Amino acid sequence: MKRITTLLAGIAFALCTNVFAAEKNIDNTTLLSTAISEASENDVIILEDGDYIIDANLEITKGITIKAKNAKKATLIGVGFSFKTPNIGDVIIKDLVLEGTKNIDATLTLYVADINGATTLSNVLFENCDINNYGNCMLRANRAEGTCTSFKVNNCIIKKMGYSNAYPFFQATKTKFTNSLELTNSTIADFANEYVQFYGTVGGNDDAIILFKNNTFYNTVTNEARRPFSGKSGKIYVQNNIFAKSPVHTSGEISFDKSVTTAELTNNVIFDYANGALLAAAWITKTDNQESDPAFKNSAEYNFTIPEGSSLITLNIGDPRWLKGTLNSLPQLQQDENIQYSNATITSKHAATIHIMTLTGKTVLQQSDCTSLSTASLAKGIYLVQVTANGSTHTQKIVVR
Numbered sequence: 001m002k003r004i005t006t007l008l009a010g011i012a013f014a015l016c017t018n019v020f021a022a023e024k025n026i027d028n029t030t031l032l033s034t035a036i037s038e039a040s041e042n043d044v045i046i047l048e049d050g051d052y053i054i055d056a057n058l059e060i061t062k063g064i065t066i067k068a069k070n071a072k073k074a075t076l077i078g079v080g081f082s083f084k085t086p087n088i089g090d091v092i093i094k095d096l097v098l099e100g101t102k103n104i105d106a107t108l109t110l111y112v113a114d115i116n117g118a119t120t121l122s123n124v125l126f127e128n129c130d131i132n133n134y135g136n137c138m139l140r141a142n143r144a145e146g147t148c149t150s151f152k153v154n155n156c157i158i159k160k161m162g163y164s165n166a167y168p169f170f171q172a173t174k175t176k177f178t179n180s181l182e183l184t185n186s187t188i189a190d191f192a193n194e195y196v197q198f199y200g201t202v203g204g205n206d207d208a209i210i211l212f213k214n215n216t217f218y219n220t221v222t223n224e225a226r227r228p229f230s231g232k233s234g235k236i237y238v239q240n241n242i243f244a245k246s247p248v249h250t251s252g253e254i255s256f257d258k259s260v261t262t263a264e265l266t267n268n269v270i271f272d273y274a275n276g277a278l279l280a281a282a283w284i285t286k287t288d289n290q291e292s293d294p295a296f297k298n299s300a301e302y303n304f305t306i307p308e309g310s311s312l313i314t315l316n317i318g319d320p321r322w323l324k325g326t327l328n329s330l331p332q333l334q335q336d337e338n339i340q341y342s343n344a345t346i347t348s349k350h351a352a353t354i355h356i357m358t359l360t361g362k363t364v365l366q367q368s369d370c371t372s373l374s375t376a377s378l379a380k381g382i383y384l385v386q387v388t389a390n391g392s393t394h395t396q397k398i399v400v401r
Contacts, residue, residue, distance in 0.1 A: 023043070023044045023046055024045055025046045025069065032047075036059075036064065042090070047066070047069060048074065049068075049074055051077055054076055057114065058081050059084060059085075060083050061085045062089060064089075067096065068095040068096050070095075072128075074096055076097070077099045078100065082113075083117070085117065086119055088119055088122065094127040096130075100134035113140070114139075115143070116140070116144060119147075121146065121147065124151045126153045127155060137168060138161070141174060141175035142175075145176065147177075150177065151172075151177060151180075151182070153186055154185055158187065159302060160191075170198070176208075178208060179208065181211070182209070182212075182213075184212075185214050187216045188220060189217075194230060196231065198230075198231040207234075210237070211237050214320060215318070219246070219299075220243070232260060235260070235262035236260060240268065240317050242269045242271070242317060246274060263284045265289055267288045268290075269289075269290055290359060290382050292359055296322075304318070304322045305322045306323055310361065311358075348372070348389050350390050351371060353368045353369070356386075358383060358384075365378065378400045384396070
């Protein structure tokens with residue numbers, strides 16, 4: 001017998017905070033490396049508008065914030081951030097454009113962030129940045145067994161990365177992340193390799209969290225020898241993401257060792273993703289994932305806006321920046337004690353109009369002036385149910401199994 005399950009999603013996570021001592025504004029006539037060297041712990045360096053040519057990786061030796069005075073108006077060209085020394089405080093990189101291509105020789109910088117030493121690093125946050133044209137990866141942490149409390153990328157747009165080598169977006173196989181490794185509210189397009197690779201030392205303990213939530217992925221894992229996710233420790237949560245277009249290798253399914261304490265894929269949309277790679281490995285918990293076309297406005301121009309009226313807006317799936325439309329015919333998800341979803345039947349205590357739709361808004365069942373509606377004829381999948389009774393309308397997401 002089919003059964004219906006209502007859905008719950010979301011876990012809370014802490015953001016980096018930074019108590020700073022002083023602010024210093026610089027323009028592109030000042031070497032950023034000099035400004036960093038002269039700064040005190042927890043200082044804030046504010047970059048005026050313009051292009052900043054970086055000839056070498058910027059070595060971060062203290063807790064510091066580097067941000068643009070005006071968001072996305074300061075561009076660091078050829079920049080990579082290196083963390084090698086012990087006892088580094090909180091680091092925030094915010095509101096910048098980071099370009100891996102150097103004007104001086106047109107080669108690619110390999111890493112956005114490189115934890116390459118026996119460092120004790122606190123929290124690192126990349127916030128509201130555009131990141132483009134890097135040869136390898138967002139994070140390389142596979143050289144020395146240092147520790148990092150958390151490494152987070154939030155509200156960023158990241159394009160054209162990973163074509164010089166076979167490094168994952170998060171290469172985390174030696175540094176111990178004692179709290180979390182997170183990618184949230186971001187867009188990743190044209191990335192060649194897997195999303196994360198973490199082995200026995202990641203986390204330092206099995207409670208470390210690896211979180212991928214509310215991201216839009218497009219044309220990723222294009223290196224056919226790679227897998228989307230692989231790892232042997234920690235707790236991984238993959239929630240409310242869109243994974244669109246990936247020609248992964250036939251053996252490129254998720255690869256988690258069972259020593260990973262938790263592995264959950266919840267409420268993700270998968271489209272044009274070869275070989276069902278995200279739905280492999282039977283022991284991984286998979287809940288309410290679906291295969292459907294998100295109908296991006298213009299993916300060729302990196303415009304991943306979801307069309308007005310799409311249920312993905314109500315369900316909050318993908319990078320929130322693209323969920324700007326409204327779901328005209330459907331109110332926000334609500335629950336009502338007068339409406340029951342159980343035993344393959346939707347029941348209302350009052351005469352109602354019951355309307356069942358796919359997540360793309362296509363009507364599959366509808367009945368007026370009724371108190372119940374069976375879902376027995378529906379294929380297995382995720383649906384939206386809209387019940388209108390006594391002048392009010394309630395909407396609920398359900399799963400028919």
